Amino acid sequence: MKPRYAPYFFLAPFFALFGVFMVYPLFDSIRLSTYSVRGMQNQTFVGLENIERLIADPLFWTALWNTAYFAAGSLLLQLPVALALALLLSNARLKGRNLFRLSFFSPVLISGVFIAVIFYLLYDRRYGLVNRVLGSEIQWLQDPDLVMPALVLAGVWRWAGFNMVYFLAGLQSIRQELYEAAAVDGAGPWQSFVHVTIPALKPVIAFVVITSMIGSFQLFDLPYVLTEGGPGNASMTMVMYLYKHGFEFINLGYAATIGWALAVIIGVISIIQVRLFGVFREN
Amino acid sequence: MNHLGKAPLIFGLLFLLAFPVIVFRGDDRSDTLEFWIFAQTHYDEFSARIPAFEAAHPGVKVELRLISKLHDKLLAAFLSGIGGPDLSEVEISSVGRFFKGTKEEIGFVDLTDRIEREGITDEFVQARLAPWSLDGRIYGLPRDVHPVMLLYRHDVYEKAGIDPASIETWDDFVRETRPLARDDDGDGRPDQYPIMLSAHKPGHFWLMLLQNGGGMFDEDGGVIIDNDIAVSTLEFYCSLLNEEQLAIPEFSQDPASYAAMKEGIILGVLAPDWYISFARRFVPELEGKWRAMPLPAWQEGERRTSTWGGTMIAVTRQAENPDLAWEFAKFAYMDDEALANRYRKTFIIPPIRSAWSNPVYTEPEAYLDGQVLGRSLTELAPDIPGFHLNPYWAEANDLLRQAVYEAANGIRTPADALSHLAEQVRALRNNTTETE
Numbered sequence: 001m002k003p004r005y006a007p008y009f010f011l012a013p014f015f016a017l018f019g020v021f022m023v024y025p026l027f028d029s030i031r032l033s034t035y036s037v038r039g040m041q042n043q044t045f046v047g048l049e050n051i052e053r054l055i056a057d058p059l060f061w062t063a064l065w066n067t068a069y070f071a072a073g074s075l076l077l078q079l080p081v082a083l084a085l086a087l088l089l090s091n092a093r094l095k096g097r098n099l100f101r102l103s104f105f106s107p108v109l110i111s112g113v114f115i116a117v118i119f120y121l122l123y124d125r126r127y128g129l130v131n132r133v134l135g136s137e138i139q140w141l142q143d144p145d146l147v148m149p150a151l152v153l154a155g156v157w158r159w160a161g162f163n164m165v166y167f168l169a170g171l172q173s174i175r176q177e178l179y180e181a182a183a184v185d186g187a188g189p190w191q192s193f194v195h196v197t198i199p200a201l202k203p204v205i206a207f208v209v210i211t212s213m214i215g216s217f218q219l220f221d222l223p224y225v226l227t228e229g230g231p232g233n234a235s236m237t238m239v240m241y242l243y244k245h246g247f248e249f250i251n252l253g254y255a256a257t258i259g260w261a262l263a264v265i266i267g268v269i270s271i272i273q274v275r276l277f278g279v280f281r282e283n
Numbered sequence: 284m285n286h287l288g289k290a291p292l293i294f295g296l297l298f299l300l301a302f303p304v305i306v307f308r309g310d311d312r313s314d315t316l317e318f319w320i321f322a323q324t325h326y327d328e329f330s331a332r333i334p335a336f337e338a339a340h341p342g343v344k345v346e347l348r349l350i351s352k353l354h355d356k357l358l359a360a361f362l363s364g365i366g367g368p369d370l371s372e373v374e375i376s377s378v379g380r381f382f383k384g385t386k387e388e389i390g391f392v393d394l395t396d397r398i399e400r401e402g403i404t405d406e407f408v409q410a411r412l413a414p415w416s417l418d419g420r421i422y423g424l425p426r427d428v429h430p431v432m433l434l435y436r437h438d439v440y441e442k443a444g445i446d447p448a449s450i451e452t453w454d455d456f457v458r459e460t461r462p463l464a465r466d467d468d469g470d471g472r473p474d475q476y477p478i479m480l481s482a483h484k485p486g487h488f489w490l491m492l493l494q495n496g497g498g499m500f501d502e503d504g505g506v507i508i509d510n511d512i513a514v515s516t517l518e519f520y521c522s523l524l525n526e527e528q529l530a531i532p533e534f535s536q537d538p539a540s541y542a543a544m545k546e547g548i549i550l551g552v553l554a555p556d557w558y559i560s561f562a563r564r565f566v567p568e569l570e571g572k573w574r575a576m577p578l579p580a581w582q583e584g585e586r587r588t589s590t591w592g593g594t595m596i597a598v599t600r601q602a603e604n605p606d607l608a609w610e611f612a613k614f615a616y617m618d619d620e621a622l623a624n625r626y627r628k629t630f631i632i633p634p635i636r637s638a639w640s641n642p643v644y645t646e647p648e649a650y651l652d653g654q655v656l657g658r659s660l661t662e663l664a665p666d667i668p669g670f671h672l673n674p675y676w677a678e679a680n681d682l683l684r685q686a687v688y689e690a691a692n693g694i695r696t697p698a699d700a701l702s703h704l705a706e707q708v709r710a711l712r713n714n715t716t717e718t719e
Contacts, residue, residue, distance in 0.1 A: 039384010124539040
């Protein structure tokens with residue numbers, strides 16, 4: 001066998017599977033979004049009707065708002081927490097820091113469904129640990145104004161440790177001389193953080209922000225188990241809404257439209273973020 | 284790359300060979316029955332019984348599979364036309380999605396003629412065939428009846444001088460149990476509640492509506508969720524939660540509700556047969572303190588039960604040997620002794636009347652202070668209400684959740700919430716008809 005063919009043989013399985021399970025469904029879902037699907041086989045071409053319906057569907061906008069709320073909450077709460085943890089745990093003087101690192105990282109190893117069950121118990125009005133600690137009787141999951149903040153907090157618990165690992169890796173790659181030079185110039189810890197750490201971490205921050213945003217927009221398992229989208233539709237997310245139409249109502253055409261709307265939204269936000277961070281810019 | 288030798292070629296060939304084997308199962312599987320189930324308890328029950336079926340049918344193998352997210356996977360198999368089992372169980376809250384489109388598109392085998400040929404149609408509680416039927420055709424055998432009773436704290440009733448026999452109607456229930464909803468700590472909320480009704484999920488309301496003779500659709504597919512029965516039922520439901528404050532609103536079947544029972548905060552629960560076994564398992568401390576009475580009627584002399592939950596077994600159209608699959612379905616769901624064993628563990632009453640003569644249903648139950656629960660359940664079972672399934676069931680059921688939430692939490696009046704719901708369900712039907 002000629003060696004120049006070897007890479008193609010190695011790559012062939014991936015491309016075959018990628019073609020069958022990714023490329024084909026992707027293009028077929030574009031076709032599907034122009035159809036009304038009723039029943040297992042009955043498909044009728046409706047052109048752009050699904051998009052018109054989507055724009056006029058108040059529940060879609062509720063789901064979009066909830067999803068955006070979660071994404072914004074993740075960004076504003078989770079990432080600073082992750083960075084703070086990383087800074088704390090990068091301190092060489094901290095005893096048992098590997099244990100702490102593992103502890104903070106471990107929630108991501110647990111399935112989302114299990115995390116949802118844990119938080120269900122934590123948030124219970126009468127018996128939940130959260131209310132016991134606060135000495136309150138707040139209905140975290142039954143109050144439409146509090147359910148999304150409650151989900152954001154659960155998201156922080158789940159993902160902050162995971163993002164902490166990226167920040168830790170980033171912090172370790174910052175050359176110590178930079179801090180020393182800053183100290184020589186009279187910079188205190190805060191100025192070092194602002195003028196050395198943050199700029200040096202910029203590529204990592206960009207990566208974490210973009211991937212967290214994409215992940216947040218795909219939120220499903222936590223609210224699906226924890227609240228079923230309730231109370232009312234106060235915690236309905238876009239992927240939950242897609243799932244409902246796709247798998248419960250068998251409106252595959254409409255579900256495909258929601259899916260593409262989600263993809264476009266994620267795409268636009270990601271492009272904006274990439275531009276803002278200058279990810280692909282030289283230097 | 285020379286050092287790689289023939290490895291790439293071998294890997295490539297292996298992949299090409301493996302791919303069709305994975306995708307196309309070429310072997311003859313007509314003697315194999317693949318059976319999908321979704322609950323561990325069902326798995327335990329069937330895995331113990333399958334050897335008996337295989338012994339009675341030499342050469343036949345039953346592959347029992349406990350599938351997580353069974354309904355999604357079964358639906359995907361129906362949509363794609365491959366990969367489905369020969370038989371599957373389906374849970375009642377998920378059944379609507381399988382009855383979309385025309386009769387030819389339904390992924391289950393129509394069992395009506397087989398059931399009639401066997402002469403077992405009348406054996407079943409008739410209302411129990413309805414959730415698995417569409418346009419008069421039956422697509423599954425029911426596993427259960429799930430008659431609902433009112434589980435109540437008889438020790439508390441006794442102490443308060445309440446005679447359960449005096450509670451014949453819901454109005455009696457309100458009058459008799461009102462003194463139990465006391466506010467001892469003066470925080471404006473009762474410290475104990477005579478009943479648990481969810482202000483967020485529709486399950487409790489739905490069973491009360493069925494008991495009252497209401498439903499979502501009539502037998503012709505007309506939307507009836509905004510009729511007088513539905514409105515008055517929801518008004519009463521909301522009054523128990525809000526004005527009367529007799530119902531604790533925050534629980535449905537949450538783990539925390541068991542803690543509230545232990546603490547004596549919840550004194551009554553709308554309890555189908557299976558739920559009573561849950562209480563026995565999760566609140567063993569209350570052994571001897573609970574008893575179960577028929578539901579209070581809406582009017583004197585009317586129906587005193589309802590139904591909540593359910594499972595069917597169906598033969599799929601992808602079954603290679605539907606006759607063999609049908610034989611297994613009967614074996615799985617209609618064996619008296621197996622049904623009696625199941626009752627001992629779960630209190631689940633079978634939907635087959637002849638099975639009720641088994642002595643197990645006359646055994647006193649220690650958890651309920653020696654009450655003969657089986658007898659109470661089998662006496663109520665023939666009277667459970669049915670309901671009419673139709674292709675819009677899944678969407679309508681989802682919208683019901685929102686309507687109950689809005690009414691129970693004062694966002695809309697009950698009449699307004701139901702009229703809005705009915706409007707949405709009718710629009711759903713009209714849109715579908717237009718598109719078709």
